[in-house]
Amino acid sequence: MTAQQFASDNYAGICPAAFNAMMEANSGSAVSYGQDNWTSRAADALRRAFEHDADVYFVFNGTAANSLALASLCRSYESIIAADFAHIETDECGAPEFFSNGAKILTVPTQNGKLSPLAIRTITESRNDIHFPRPAVVTITQPTETGLLYTLDEIQSISTTCRELGLKLHMDGARFANAVAALNCSPADMTWRVGVDVLCCGGTKGGMGIGEAVLFFNRDLARGFDYRCKQAGQLASKMRFLAAPWVGMLQEGRWLDYARHANSSARLLSRLLQDVDGIQLVYPVEANAVFISMPPDVGLKLRSRGWLFYEFIGGAARFMFAWDADRNRIEKLAQDIRECSYSDTGS
Ligand SMILES: Cc1ncc(COP(=O)(O)O)c(C=O)c1O
Ligand SMILES: C[C@H](O)[C@H](N)C(=O)O
Secondary structure (H helix, E strand, O other): OOOOOOOOHHHOOOOHHHHHHHHHHOOOOOOOOOOOHHHHHHHHHHHHHHOOOOEEEEEOOHHHHHHHHHHHHOOOOEEEEEEOOOHHHHOOOOHHHHHOOOOEEEEEOOOOOOOOHHHHHHHHOOOOOOOOOEEEEEEEEOOOOOOOOOOHHHHHHHHHHHHHHOOEEEEEEOOHHHHHHHHOOOOOOOOHHHOOOEEEEEOOOOOOOOOEEEEEOOHHHHOOHHHHHHHOOOOOOOOHHHHHHHHHHHHHHHHHHHHHHHHHHHHHHHHHOOOOOOOEEOOOOOOOEEEEEOOHHHHHHHHHOOOOOEEEEOOEEEEEOOOOOOHHHHHHHHHHHHHHHHHHHOO
């Protein structure tokens, strides 16, 4: 077994709540293509958790969830307003554009990956001629790709601006549970109560082996989404195995327990690095991600000690914590960063 890494929460295994639910679902026959009991149980569990009669769908991964949800919110000749750091722009290989048959992503330059109402209004009102793909939807990521959180008031302000401009609001919630845990709010408070139309709710990063849920709080927007999923190869024949983990994770709020552990693990690393020369936090630690700047050769030394990490956001080293983050490994990482930094400064 390889030693635990913090390059991404995608590196983690399947948490007990999800795995045990999968095991429990793995008995006997079940009707295929989502007509089974586990799928209806999971959808009902999500509706209870969100206190809303949302239309719920399960797909294999976040890129599919985002792309198909966004394709439901705009026409091919329209556009999607996103922050420059948005995953749909940087890491989905044109899937949102592909599945919407050509909708354009209009990226807004930001300092930290967070959209503002003013930026949304500015780009929407910048042009209204026939040559400009008319904005139709705004997408925000919560937590952002930089590990930051929109406050509930910020989301409300964004959705109010969206309504004024006739735009829909999509939320990329790949790490949604981490945001709920960090803000200590309810899932409803962070979505439909503040004007979110569609949420892509992450299961994979939360601890499942695979699977995301798409929740339409405005059911009219879900019209045809089932066919859209089928056509995109996102209708699982053995849907019970995508759905059952949600039953396990939502039971007794386990998904939030796991998220709290991941968030506290990120805070632990940031505390352990506070006094290390040459190491700075690039963004505040608000959820389960830590971004640090360090001298290039410190990064090389850290890699030579076997640590894996991404540097795709402004060159900052990203450490992302999951449900299973091990305190000993976090302390080892901090110690290695400290030693690599001090051997660099000679102190
Ligand atoms: C912010 C964000 N959105 C969406 C995704 C979904 O990507 P994937 O298709 O890799 O599951 C990821 C991946 O980790 C992500 O970090
Ligand atoms: C960036 C990469 O695509 C993945 N979403 C991750 O966060 O690890």
